[in-house]
Amino acid sequence: MLPLALAAPAQAVDLAWSGFGTLGYAQSDQPVNYQRFIDEKGTFKRDSVLGAQVDARFSQQWGATLQVKAAPSNHSDAQWQASLAWAFVSWRPSDDWLIRAGKLRLPFMLNTENADVGATYDFVRLPQEVYSIAPTTDVVGLSISKTWFGETFDWTAEAYSGKASTYWRYYGRDRTIDNARSAGSWFLPIDMKSSGLVLTARSMEHTVRVGYHEGEASRPGERMGSGFNYAACPPPPGAPAGTVMPPPYCYNLGANDLDKVRVPIITLGASVSLPEHFKLTAEYGKSKIGSASRGLNRWGGYVALSKRIGAWTPYVYYAKVKSKGDALSMYEQFNGNAGVVNPAYRSYQRLMADLLADYDQSTVAVGTSFWVTTKSVIKAEWSQVNTGVASSFVDAPVGGESGNRRIDVLSLSYSFTF
Amino acid sequence: MTRIFARSLLLASLLSGAAGGGAAEEIVVIAHPTLPKADRPTLLRLYTGRTVSIGMQSVTPLNLSAGNPLREKFLKDCLEQTEEQYTGYWLVRRYVGKGAPPPELSSVDEVLRYVQDNPGAMGYVPLSRLPRNANVVFRC
Numbered sequence: 263m264l265p266l267a268l269a270a271p272a273q274a275v276d277l278a279w280s281g282f283g284t285l286g287y288a289q290s291d292q293p294v295n296y297q298r299f300i301d302e303k304g305t306f307k308r309d310s311v312l313g314a315q316v317d318a319r320f321s322q323q324w325g326a327t328l329q330v331k332a333a334p335s336n337h338s339d340a341q342w343q344a345s346l347a348w349a350f351v352s353w354r355p356s357d358d359w360l361i362r363a364g365k366l367r368l369p370f371m372l373n374t375e376n377a378d379v380g381a382t383y384d385f386v387r388l389p390q391e392v393y394s395i396a397p398t399t400d401v402v403g404l405s406i407s408k409t410w411f412g413e414t415f416d417w418t419a420e421a422y423s424g425k426a427s428t429y430w431r432y433y434g435r436d437r438t439i440d441n442a443r444s445a446g447s448w449f450l451p452i453d454m455k456s457s458g459l460v461l462t463a464r465s466m467e468h469t470v471r472v473g474y475h476e477g478e479a480s481r482p483g484e485r486m487g488s489g490f491n492y493a494a495c496p497p498p499p500g501a502p503a504g505t506v507m508p509p510p511y512c513y514n515l516g517a518n519d520l521d522k523v524r525v526p527i528i529t530l531g532a533s534v535s536l537p538e539h540f541k542l543t544a545e546y547g548k549s550k551i552g553s554a555s556r557g558l559n560r561w562g563g564y565v566a567l568s569k570r571i572g573a574w575t576p577y578v579y580y581a582k583v584k585s586k587g588d589a590l591s592m593y594e595q596f597n598g599n600a601g602v603v604n605p606a607y608r609s610y611q612r613l614m615a616d617l618l619a620d621y622d623q624s625t626v627a628v629g630t631s632f633w634v635t636t637k638s639v640i641k642a643e644w645s646q647v648n649t650g651v652a653s654s655f656v657d658a659p660v661g662g663e664s665g666n667r668r669i670d671v672l673s674l675s676y677s678f679t680f
Numbered sequence: 681m682t683r684i685f686a687r688s689l690l691l692a693s694l695l696s697g698a699a700g701g702g703a704a705e706e707i708v709v710i711a712h713p714t715l716p717k718a719d720r721p722t723l724l725r726l727y728t729g730r731t732v733s734i735g736m737q738s739v740t741p742l743n744l745s746a747g748n749p750l751r752e753k754f755l756k757d758c759l760e761q762t763e764e765q766y767t768g769y770w771l772v773r774r775y776v777g778k779g780a781p782p783p784e785l786s787s788v789d790e791v792l793r794y795v796q797d798n799p800g801a802m803g804y805v806p807l808s809r810l811p812r813n814a815n816v817v818f819r820c
Contacts, residue, residue: 278781280774322733323738325779352779356733357725357730366777375775376772376775379775382775409730411725411731466728633764636763679775
């Protein structure tokens with residue numbers, strides 16, 4: 263921290279600069295990509311990030327924070343992207359009120375706001391089964407929080423509202439929605455409006471948080487589809503107008519009949535310090551999205567146990583995510599129909615299944631962090647992922663499945679702040 | 681008042697040297713004369729950024745740089761924190777957008793000067809460096 267202008271705080275601005283980064287390497291035992299980048303060849307792209315933050319204090323009541331970061335793009339698997347993570351003005355009219363306006367990261371899970379800063383938690387990476395539940399964690403908007411100071415706990419209620427433009431990533435195993443000849447990912451632009459209320463009880467040792475978030479998703483300039491139909495397969499390119507394909511039928515994406523869809527999310531989390539320097543952390547999230555991608559209706563949770571032993575913090579966690587049963591059943595139906603339709607429509611049926619964006623997987627992870635200094639940490643982790651019916655975290659190979667897979671992942675990272 | 685405080689500061693510096701007090705000494709928390717007394721929970725809240733005032737008066741808590749033995753003793757005796765806990769707490773707090781940690785000064789002399797010159801300032805010094813007529817708001 264570089265405190266500037268300390269000699270004249272009433273007139274000058276105090277600027278506190280800081281930076282953070284993670285150099286992370288991960289390698290799996292599978293040729294398919296997991297969490298976009300992790301495969302048997304190894305990657306630095308999954309966990310590496312570099313950022314800088316400046317906190318400006320104009321007075322005890324007024325301040326501003328700006329944070330920029332460079333990380334893999336949120337709308338391309340091939341590119342890196344520099345982005346503004348935070349850019350807000352804060353006003354603290356009294357000790358118990360805090361009002362922030364600008365670009366904010368929302369208090370979804372316990373570590374959502376500091377997720378980019380690896381030196382603020384012990385895991386190599388936060389369990390994606392839970393931390394991917396929210397379609398977006400950043401908004402441009404307003405946040406108002408009120409704190410009640412207690413003997414042991416401070417209780418904070420934070421209400422927020424804002425908008426964001428983001429992308430939903432899809433992956434087609436055999437083909438994409440635009441290209442029938444090539445598998446790959448694509449990123450659907452989405453406009454989100456989000457409001458919510460989060461209650462947090464916090465002491466120096468424990469944190470408990472519960473939140474309700476009401477989102478609204480829409481596609482800029484387009485409508486969204488609500489579901490699928492079982493009807494004649496689409497005529498091939500070049501077929502005369504009015505051609506109706508005979509049975510067997512296909513599952514087809516229905517009409518784009520929705521202007522927007524509701525995205526309600528509930529979040530629960532607790533981190534509790536136990537005797538002998540043990541810490542128990544558990545989080546849960548559940549989302550509901552009424553679009554054709556009904557696999558996004560899912561719950562995720564994890565339980566983690568860690569123990570501080572000097573500079574070391576070994577940990578173990580179990581995480582699970584599962585889409586609603588009807589979404590998983592539909593996936594199996596669509597996939598099954600790929601074996602029934604004319605072979606020319608197989609990849610089309612499998613694309614319909616991919617559009618459901620289903621999640622069904624669990625992860626067991628064992629790892630440790632080693633604090634080199636109070637601001638830098640080396641972490642290592644082995645994790646094993648087991649997928650059920652399907653998992654949108656796995657980019658399945660052409661003709662293959664994301665489901666019924668076991669993926670072992672070794673990860674090593676170095677995180678720092680300065 | 682300011683002149684007396686300055687003389688006391690000079691005297692205290694001459695008597696105990698410029699490097700700061702020993703780690704075994706009692707620590708006292710001093711503040712600009714305008715600030716009232718504080719208790720341990722208030723001190724903890726101020727140094728953890730959860731409150732920024734006492735009553736209606738704004739407070740600027742001051743810290744010594746990390747690694748300073750007096751800082752470690754202050755954290756242990758006054759806030760009941762280790763350096764790791766305190767730094768870890770602020771790492772998270774800063775990166776959830778709740779502000780920056782207290783300004784860090786490099787010596788007790790700087791703390792004494794800053795507290796003397798700036799309304800709302802609060803810092804800690806070893807008992808041997810306590811200026812006469814200083815506003816002691818808390819004894820750890």
